[in-house]
Amino acid sequence: MQRIALTPRSDWQARVGSVGMHYHSPGGEIYWDESACYCFTRSQIDLLDDVTHELHQLCLSAVDHIIRRNGFAKxxxxxxxxxxxxxxxxxxxxxxxxxxDLAWNGTGTPKLLEYNADTPTALLEASVVQWFWLQECFPQADQFNSIHExxxxxxxxxxxxxPALHFASMxxxxxxxxxxxxxxxxxLQAGLQTWxxxxxxxxxxxxxxxxxxEQLQVISALFKLYPWEWLLQDEFSxxxxxxNLTLLEPAWKLLLSSKGILPMLWELFPDHPNLLAASFGDQPLLGAYVRKPLYSREGANIEIRRGASVVETTGSYGAEGYxxxxYTPLTAFAGHYPVIGSWVIANQAAGIGIREDTSEITGNNSRFIPHYFVEDN
Incomplete structure (x- = not known):
């Protein structure tokens, strides 16, 4: 895994805008960043594929365990x-x-930082935007990306x-x-009627x-880019x-969208190579750790504590506990800390997108960096 410095395409804004990405520079700050990219080998991509499948199976087992053992209160x-x-x-x-979201530098074992199970974003850029970038910039290479298909x-x-579906967001x-x-x-491309x-x-x-x-048409099926924990606080919930409403994501995904799934996974699968030790707030860990709210967004209210060193972000989350x-260190590539977002589509590993920051906490202003892979030497 290498970080390679590049010269962005002269008309990159128009290029990404042509495939629907109009939020490439929010507030004048670069979000889609093609001044660099990450290069992998095929064997590294195969490992990410396998790890993603494994983690997905662990999570499904955890949902079944929570339901059978009535673990909802936690x-x-x-x-x-x-x-x-x-x-x-x-x-x-x-x-x-x-x-x-995985911590990995191309060697050793990828570690799960968290699972965005309910309302993950960065999908468009991971799918078609970086694919078209690849076709123009590295046409002889390949990419871990079957998201669109x-x-x-x-x-x-x-x-x-x-056959008909409403799509909703704020x-x-x-x-x-x-x-x-x-x-x-x-x-729409698959033949559904949508609103x-x-x-x-x-x-x-x-x-x-x-x-x-708005037209008083009954909503039978709804995709909502709106967190389940917010939805359950609404009086209409x-x-x-x-x-008689079908939702995407379904209600059972709420069990995976809480960061409480991390200590539950560790309890069920202790010492699993892709998991980090985790506990609930009444059972603090020894040594360096990261404190996370049960429910939070965009890296808010995160605290990294390594002895006397503390790195933290602010926000409005944490009322439900932590x-x-x-703590696992993220490798710095030229002063940038990448986190690999590995996608699951319809229960299958589907590709990756990379976010990086100059801080170890990935937040709303972290940049998206494209990737490609080559055959092993």
Whole structure:
């Protein structure tokens, strides 16, 4: 794994904009950054593929364990939602996607930092944006990236269950809108009928006991780029169990979107080579550790403690409590710390996207760096 300095394409803004990425420079700051890229070998990519599959299977086992052992309280899930989550799991409601964030420098064993199981973003850039970059800049190389094809395959199967689907996100975020519109486009390509609406415009029809859109059309299936833990705090969430509404991601993914899944995975699979030791807030770890809120976004309220050294970020999260995770150092490449986001689409490893920062905490302003791979020497 190498970080290679590059000269960006002279018209890169137009290039990425042509495939739907209009949030490449939020606030004038570079987010899509092609002044560098990461190069892997095929064997390294094969390892990432295997690790992603393994972690996905561990997570599915953990969901089953939480449900069978009634472990919901540790994740601060309201009691009224428990039967709804159990039903979602038992009915095998499909999951579209998720993203494992991994610490790895190309040697040794990749380690799971966290799982973005519910509302992962950076999908458009990991899929078509870096693929078109590859075709122009490194046409003889390859890329760990079958995201687009696997999305199309998922929707082709999903349309037999739900031929029409609403897509919803919050207003005011170009990144959220771009990711949702990309997913909606893949659903359209697969033959589904789709509509987009803002989350606040989802209404409740008391007479029909159904959720409806702005035109009072019943919503039967909904993709929501809106966290489950926020949704359960909404007064209308109590109607979900009886609303005859299919959601992506399904309710059972809430069990994986909490960082509480990290100590649960460690309890179930102690000393697994791809996991880091983790515990709940009432069981602090010895040695260097990272403290994370049960629920948080974009690297907020993270604390890294190594003896007297403390690195932390601010934010509004942490009311539900914290978990502790063994600290593992990120390798600095020319002063930049990469985190590998490895995607799961329809239960299959599908490709990677890399975010990097000059800090070890990946946040909202961290940059996306493309990648390619070559055959082993």
């Amino acid at each position: 994740l601060h899930i309201p009691q009224w939602a428990v039967p709804y989550i159990i039903q979602s799991w038992e009915q095998q409601e499909p999951s579209l996607y998720g993203r494992f 696997k999305l199309l395959s998922f929707w082709a199967n999903y349309r037999h269950r739900h 207003d005011g975020s170009d990144e959220d809108f771009g990711n949702v519109e990309y997913l909606r486009d893949t659903a 987009h609406l803002p989350i606040p415009q989802i209404g409740w029809d008391k007479r029909q006991q159904r959720f409806v859109d 109590r109607y979900l169990p009886s609303a 978990i502790y995770q063994q």
